[in-house]
Amino acid sequence: MISGGMEVEVAEDEPWIDVDLSDQMVYAYVGRELVNSFLVSTGTWRTPTVTGQYRIYVKYRYTDMAGPGYYLPDVPYTMYFYKGYGLHGTYWHNNFGTPMSHGCINLRTEDAAWLFDFASVGTLVNIHD
Template sequence: MSSNWVRYAGAFLASTLLTLTVLGISAIPTFAAPLQEEIAERMMELQSSDNRWISVDLTNQRLIAWEGGSQVYAVIISTGKKSTPTRQGVFTIKSKHRTDRMRGEGYDVPNVPYAMYYEGSYAIHGAFWHHRFGTPVSHGCVNVAVNHARWLFDWASVGTPVIIHD
């Protein structure tokens, strides 16, 4: 290997790790993390576009609505507790429902407001049954205060990217 290539690769890796750290993504220098790489690449693509997209930060319990590289809305959320975690990944909003009934092991909640499903039964939705935002308490969904969920519901459309990361 040439020393120029090694310098270039080292500089690229350092720059990428710095960018990930600034974006709030865990920047662990490993090549065995394809999901983290996919998340980082997609976030960089979206930040250099004009597209609307949603970032869910599991570590800080924050949701940020973006238009390209500009933050347009930020809220404190509640994601999945340890026993029912919120999955990390790159998703898109598949369907939207003004209200929906959500059922699972140990819960059955009718009239859940402003549900936006992004993967199977996982959704970003309003939560009127608790006020513990900032703390992971859900069964894997992204809980948002109802007034914020309404804003997000009106702003996002089917197909809006949702990036969930540490």
């Protein structure tokens, strides 16, 4: 299956996540079937979201996040897929559809909860422009 110009190899019944940076959208698939979609905010031009194919390596119901100029306690429904990059709920803004993050993929908290229940450690995350 081709997604964002990249070949995505998944089993017919395998859940996976597609992140379209150009459209600021996340799509949840099972095999080739689209099961849900969400408007998101990804990294800015100064702190871009990585592109490529990754797998979720850890999930946290709540976790603290910190970096240069920010400290965010109890970030909900966090799923890391590459180094400090993750998909997570966002309580500090409601400006979805506009790049706002330090590289992570910000979702509305209720959307992040759905995605958290949908995905497992090992779920493919495909990120493209």
